Amino acid sequence: MGFDDRKQDLRELKLLQKQENKQVTDLLYKNHLALEAKERKFDADSTALKKSYDQDLDVMTKQHKQQIEKAEQIQQNDMKNAAKKLRTEQEKELKMFREKQKQEMKLLKQELDLLPRDNRKEKSQQIRETKQIEMEEKERLFMENQSERMEKHMRLLADQHRQKIAMMEGQCLQQKQQMYRTREASIWEMERTQLQERHQLMKTQLKDMFFVKRHQMLARHQKEMENQLRYNQTKEDEMQNRHNMEKRRLPKILKSEAKTRAMMFKQSLRLSTIGTPEDDKFKIKQFEESEKKRMKSEQVNQEGKHRRQLKALQDKNEAAIKELEQLQAEKRKMLMEQETQKIKELEDQFAVDMNQWKALLIPRKQTLEENFQRETQEQQSFYADVVSGEGGIPAMPNIRSSASSVRSKGGTINSRQSTVI
Template sequence: QSLGCSLSQNVYAAIKQPCSLSLGSQIHNKTLKRTRKFVVDGVEVSVTTSKIISEDEKKDEEMRFLRRQELRELRLLQKEEHRNQTQLNNKHHLQLEQMLRRFEQEMTAKKKFFDTELENLERQQKQQIEKMEQDHSLRRREEAKRIRAEQERDYNKFQEHLKQKKKEVKTEAEKLPRYVRKESMKVKTEEFAQKKQVLEREFVAKQKEDLELAMNNITVQNRKEICDKERECLNKKQQLMRDREASIWELEEHHLQEKHQLIKQQLKDQYFLQRHELVRKHDKEREQMQRYNQRMIEQLRIRQQQEKARLPKIQRSEGKTRMAMYKKSLHINSSGSMSEQREKIKQFAQQEEKRQKAERQQQQQKHEFQMKEMSAQCESNANELQQLQNEKCHLLVEHETQKLKALDENHNQHLKDWRDMLRPRKKALEDELNQKKWEQEMFFRLSEAADGQTPASLNKPVKFVPFSSAECS
C-alpha cells in the first residue's frame, strides 16, 4: 500500500507538469454567487456573497475531486483485499485444525490397532499355555496309568516267579533225607522268606523309581515345551512392538511431510492472492492514469480549440486597428493621389493577410508541438508507471521464492532433528526388549535349577504338578 501511494504521488507529480504549458490564452473568470437566508430576532435576513472563480481554480478543484474519487477507488480495492486476505487466513486456519485432528485420529487408530493385536496375542498365549497344562496333566495321568498297569503285570510275574522259586526250594528240601528234611525245610523257608521280602522291596522300589523317572521326564519335557512357547510368544510380542513403533515413526514422518506440503501450499495461495490483488490494483492505476492522460489531452485540445476560435476575432480586431492606424498615417503624410493611396492600402491589406496567415500557421505548429509534447509526457508517465509496477511484481516474486526456500530449509532441518531424535528412541526400545528377554531367560534358569519348581511366563505363572506317590496307587 505504501508503494502504491508513493507510486501514485510520483506519477501525478510528474503528469502535473503539462498543466503549466503557456497557451497564450486569456484567463476567463466566473463569478459564483450564493444567497443565504436566515432569521435574526424574528426578521428574515438574506445575505448574498460572490466569489470570483478563475479557470485555474476551477481546474484545480476538478483535479482534487477526481483525485479524491481515485483514492476512494483505491481504498475500496484495499478493503476488498483485506477482506479476501482475512477469508483466506480463516480458511488456512481451518485446514490446519482439520489436518491436526486427522493426524491425531490416525495416530490413535494406529496405536489402538497394535494394542488390540497385542491383547489378542497375550490372550492367545494364555489359552495356549492353559491348553498345554491340560494336555500335560492328561498325559501324566495316562502315562501313569499305563506304567502302573505294566508294573502291575510285572509285579504279578515277579510274584509268580517267587512262587516258582518257593516250590523249587520245597522240592529241593523234599529230596533230602527224612531226618534232616524238616529242619532244612524250616531253614530254607525262612531264608527264602527273608530273601523274598528283600526282593519284593527292591522290586517295588525299582518300579516306584521308574515311575517317578518317567513322570519327571514328562514334566521336564513339558517344561521345555512351555519355555519354548514362552520364548516364541515373547519374540512375537516384541516383534509386534517393533512393528508398532516402526508404524508410529513412519506415520510421524508422513505427518511432517504432509504438514509441510500444506503450509507450503497455503504460502503459495497467499502469494497467489497477493499477485491477483496487485494485478487488480495495477489495472486500476493504469485505468486512472489513462483517464488522467485523456483528461489532460482533452483539456489541451479544448484550450487549443478555444485559442483557434479566438484567433480570427483577435486578428480581425487587430487588423482593423492596424488598418485604421495605417490609413491615419497616410492621411497625415498625404502624398500622392487617391489611387496611389488605395494601392498602398491594398498592399497593406495583402501584407496583413499574409501576416495573419503566418500567425495561424505558427499557432497550428505550436498546437501540434504541444499535442506531441503532451502525448510524449503521457506515454512517459505510463511507461514510468508500468516500470514501477513491474518492479513491484518482480519484488513480490522474489519474496515468494525466498519464503518458499526458507520454508523448505526449515522443514529439512526439522526432519533432520526428528531423525536424530529417532535413533535414541530405537535404542531405548531395543534395550527394553533385550532386558525383558534377559529377565525371561534368568527366570527359566532359576526355575530349572530349583527342584520341584516350574518355569512361568512373564504374563501368567504356569503351574506344574509334580509327581506324587499317590499316582501309583
Template sequence: ADYGQLALLSSLPPQDSRLQKKTLKRTRKFVVDGVEVSVTTSKIISEDEKKDEEMRFLRRQELRELRLLQKEEHRNQAQLNSKHQLQQEQMLRRFEQEMMAKKKFYDTELENLERQQKQQIERMEQEHGLRRREEAKRIRLEQERDHTRFLEQLKQMKKEVKNEVEKLPRQQRKGNLKAKMDDFTQKKQTMEQEFLAKQKEDLEQAMKNIIAQNKREICDKERECLNKKQQLMRDREASIWDLEERQQQEKHQLIKQQLKDQYFLQRHELLRKHEKEREQMQRYNQRMLEQLKVRQQQERARLPKIQRSEGKTRMAMYKKSLHIHSSGSASEQREKIKQFALQEEKRQKAERLHQQQKHESQMKDMQAQCESNTNELQHLQNEKCHLLIEHETQKLKSLDESHNQHMKEWRDKLRPRKKALEDELNQKKREQEMFFKLSEEADGQVPVSPTKHAKFVPFSSSESL
C-alpha cells in the same frame, strides 16, 4: 518609417479574452433533531477553478475506487486466513485421530496376542496334566504287571528252595527247611523292597522327564510368544514413526500450499490494482488530451476574432500614421494601404500556421507525455510483480530449508528412540531367559510365565487314579 511602424505593430501582444464565469452550487443535507435540513451554497468560479475542482473531484473518485479495492483485498485476505486456519485445525484433528487409531489397532493386537498366549499356556498345562496322569497310569499298570511277575518269580524261587530241602534225608529236612525258609523270607523281603524302590525311582524319573519336557515346551511357547509380541511392538513403533514422518510431510505440503495461495491472492489483488491504476492513468491521459483539444479549439476559435480586431487596429494605426506623415498622393497612399493589407494577410496566415504547428507540437508532446506516464506506470507495476515473485520464491525456499532441517533433527532423535526400544526388548528377553534358567535349577519347579502365574505340581500317586 512605415516599415518601422509595421514592426512595432506586429510586436503588440494579443488581447486577452475575458475568463468565463460560472456559478457552482452545492446542496448539503443534515439531520438535526430528527428533521432533515438542506443547505445550498453558491460560488462563482472561473474556468480554471472549475477545471481544478473537476480534477479534485475525479481524484477523490479514484481514491475511493482504490479504497474499495483495498477493503475488498482485506476481506479476501481475512477469508483466506480463516480458510487456512480451518484447514490446519482439521488436519491436526485428523492427525490425532489417525495416531489414536494406529495405537488402538496395535494395542488391540497386543491384547489379543496376550490373551491367545494365556489360552495357549492354559491349554498346554491342561494337556500336560492329562499327559502326566495318563503316563503315570500307564507306568503304574506296567509296574503292577512287573510286580506280579516278580511275585511269581519269588513263588517259583520258594518252590525251588522247598524242592532242594525235600531232596535231603528226612531227618535233615525239618531243620534245613526252617533255616532255608528264614533265609528266603529275609532275601524275599529285601528283594521286594529293592524292586519296589526301583519301581518308585523309575516312576519318579519318568515323571521328571515328562515334567522337563513340558517345561521345555512351555519355555519354547513363551519364547515364541515373546518374539511375536516384541515383533508386534517393533511394527507398532515403526508404523507410528512412518505415520509421524508422513504427517510432517503432509503438514509441510499444506503450509507450502497455503503460502502459495497467499501469494496467488496477493498477485491477483495486485493485478486488479494495476488494472485499476492503468484505467485511471488512461482516463487521466484522456482528460489531458481532451483538455488540450478543447483549449486548442478555443484558441483556434478566438484567433480569427483576435486577428480581425488586431487587423482593424493596426490598419487604423497605419492609416493614422500615413495621415500624419503624408508625403505622397492619394493613389500612393491607397497603394501603401493595399500593400499593408496584403502584408497583414500574410502575417495572419503565418500566425495561423504558427498556431497550427504549435498545436501539433503540443499534441505530440502531450501524447509523448501520456505514453511516458503509461510506460513509467507499467515499469513500476512490473517491478512490483517481479519483487512479489522473488519474495514468494525466497519464502518457499526458506520454508523448504526449514522443513529439511526439522526432518533431519527428527531423524536424529529417532535413532535414540529405536535404540531405547531395542534395549528394552532385549532386557525383557534376558529377564525371561534368566527366569527360565532359575526355574530349571529349582527342584520340582516348572517355569512360570512372566505374564501370568502358573506352576507344575510334583507327581503324586493320585495322578495314576
C-alpha cells in the same frame, strides 16, 4: 481531471484495498480450518491404526494364553496318566517280587526241614531271621529303585513337556514381536505420509495465497492504469479545449489589433506632410497586405505552438504510462520472487523436519529391538534348565528393517509359568 474525479478514484482504490484485505483474511481463515481438519484426520487415522493393531494383539495374546493353558492341561493329564500307568506297573513288579520272595521262603523251609533234628529248631530260626532280614533289605532296595525310576521318569516327562512349552512360548513371543514390528512400521509409515501430506497442504495453501495476491495485484494495476489513462486523456482533452478556445479567439484579437494598427497607421499618414494621396493609398494597401501576412503568421505560430504543447503533453503522458508499467512489472517480479523464496523456505523446513524425524526414528527402532532382545533373553533364562544351545529359543536380532517403535503397552506378559502369556 477534476477534484471530484480524483476523489472518486481514491474511494475506488480504498474500496479495492478493503476487498483485497477481506479476501486475504477469508483465505487465511479457510487455510487455518483446513489445517485443523487435516490434523484431526491425522489423529483419527493414527488412533484407528493403533486401535486396530491393539485389538489384533489382544486377540493374539488371548489365543497364545489359551494355547499355553491347553498345553499345560495336557501336560498335567499326561503326567497324571503316566504316573498312574507306571505306578500300576511297579505294583505288578512289586507283587511279582514278593511272590518270588515267598517262593524263596518256601524253598528255604523245605531245605530247613531236611536239617538234622537235634539242632534244626535253633538253626532254622537263625537262618529264617537272616533270610527275613535279607529279603526285607532286598524289598527296600527294590522299592527305592522303583521310586527312583518313578521320579526319574516323571522328571524326564516334565522336562519334555516344559521344553514343548518353552518352544511354544518362544514361537508366541516371536509372533507377538513381529506383530509389534508390523504395528510400529505402519505407524512410522503413517507419520512419514502425514509429514508429506501436511507439507503438500501448506505448499498448496501458500500457492493459493500468492495466486490471490497476483490476481489482486493485476486488478489493482489494471485500475491504476485505467486511472492513469483517464487522467492523461483528461489532460489532453483540456489542452485541446484550451487550444480550440485560443484558436477561436485569435482571429478576433488579430482583427482588433489590425484595426487599431490600421487607424494608427492612417493617423500617422495624415500627420505626415510627405507624399501624395496616391502614395498614401499605396502605403495603406501595403500595410493591409503586411497585416494579413502578420495575422497569417500569428495563426501559423499558434498552430505550431499548440502542436508542440500537445506533443509535449503526449510524450509526458506516454512516459508516465511507461513508468507505471515498469513500476507494476517490478512489483509483479517482486511478488514472484517472494513466492519463490517462500516456497524454498517451506521446502527447506520440510527437509529439516523429515531429517529430524528420520534421526529420531533410529533410536526408536533400537529401543524397540532392545526390548525384544531383553524379552527373548528373559524367556531363554527362564527355560535355561530345559532349553540350551542351538535347540533353544532363537534370539531376536538387534535391528530389523521392519521394526517398529517402543510398545506403548510393552513389557513381558506373564502368567503362572509363562513369559509370553
